[in-house]
Amino acid sequence: MPDRTTPDAAPDPAEPASGTATEPVPASSLGDTLVGGWDDRGEELPPEDWGRDGRQRRTGTVWLFALFITAMAAGHAWLSDQLTSQAFLAWATIFTAISFQAMPFLVFGVALSAALTAFVPTSVYQRLIPARPNRAVPVAGVSGALLPGCECASVPIAGSLMKGGVAPAAALTFLLAAPAINPIVMIATAVAFAGQPEMVLARFVASLLTAVVVGWVWVRFGRADWLRLPSHNHAFGDSRWKVFRESMLHDTMHAGGYLVVGGLAAATLNVMVPREWLLTVAGAPVVSVLVLAVLAILLSICSEADAFVAVSLTDFSPTAKLAFMVIGPMVDLKLIAMQAGVFGWRFVARFAPLCLLVGLLSTFLIGGLVL
């Protein structure tokens, strides 16, 4: 059956990629196709007074920021010493910690994704990734092992893969696999679970299995209009560096803004949810697995650190700890918010529950077999 997830506007493979370095990215990019209809809105569109209006707006913005910085200086001078509430400070510490921990990964991911958008012609993807989505999904899953980063980096990269013409299902598999099975995460898991290599193996297999199954499910049932594909309406004359800059700015603003939303939610839950009640359910076989899966969603811990937290939850069974490490990098508050920013809420409302379900099933399966 035809791949319904491949957007109609997918670039024509026959169209040659740009030949020389100075030429702009070929017009075959999805963004151009999507926004192509704008050209005919044409000549009368920018009214003459827009230029001046824009300038006033910009002056206003500058004043707004000047005011903001002044207010911050005043707050720094007078307010800082007044903030003594222990709970508030603990919350602020965790919020800042999540934001600053994710920031280097976000910048790295955004830069890599911008580089893919600006400098890698779509023909490269078509050569590397199989055209048939069913076959592209496992390839994408395994290549997730190559990206050393956490989930914050993989969201914008998955977006730019889709823009490059990779089947959405394969890009989503990559999105799920990359933060869960890359070498850094595997080493961190091995360090945390010293003397338990079966846990590292179980994590690798269960995560890869989840990513690939979700990809195949998306090939079969996914619909292109659920995804708001990231588009960049760079004009034809834009240089590659400008495309790079614009793409980076766009991704930082979208993914970064939602990262803060996720950080706020995770910090609030981290401070407010007492961990004692976790212990009361630790003994129950299935419930404990579900509880740690929910905890992974709420705490939104970076995939490079979650193994250390999992190992500290000593009252729980190995399968429950596995669930914590399989679900965490695929579904969590921070990630849901970022995916919504890049792909839209219609997508997240379907994708996150699917990942959770498949992730839990594969955790029970692999946990039962290996642990």
Added chain:
Amino acid sequence: MNRIAQGLTLVLLGAAALTSTVATDLYLNWVKQSFGPFLIAAGVVMVVLGVLVIVAELRGEKEAAATGGEAGRAGGVGEEASGAHHGHADGHGHDHSRAPGVAWLLLLPVLAVFVVAPPALGSYTVESTAGSTGPPPEQPRSGRFDDGLDEAAPDEVVAMDVRQFVMRAWVDEERGMAGREIELTGFAVPASEGEGWYLARLQMACCAADAIVNKVRVLGEPAPETDTWWTARGTWVEPEGEISEVSEHEFEILEMEEVTDPPDPYE
């Protein structure tokens, strides 16, 4: 959010990252020391990107003024354009020169750094995670401890992390710490019940969100002020029975000295 605002937000965010790493050691309150270079790099990238965007925008303004406006540049084109764009494109395309409102939230970490300057987690976190003390996260086989106790001369005072002390107390079946003088550094946390107080230290794998509490119950000295830092010399109170079934480890203090906050509050 127009492009000038986006550029300025990036510059402020980068400035916050650089201030907390280069100008101060604030970042150690939130993330591991090894994150420092990456935060500096990220901060530089954001400042540079922000400045480039602002410069391009101001230059674009001149061009636009000269040519009477240019649709593709869409710099300060305003809500009408992006609104219409959204309506028409059915959520597929979006006017990418404007960022969504949620991007304003990127100013929150800036506020957090410059106004709140959040301190390291301390006694509040230790007390609110009271019930969750379990065996230590890492379980090395006996004889493979990293605390230097085995290498030290028998009458030497051994300085170790609270983490290492707890691990030793929990898994060392040979009870290598018995009778040895040990030095621990941590902050004071009052005990809600029972004798003595706690000397605690938080262990962090990546950032403060994953901090794990390590604490020992301290005997032999009256409880100092909460959250003050102390270096305490003393001995392990050997428990009776199986060591793996002990829920709390005790430390008898011989001498203790207040210290100013160590530069890196986590282990």
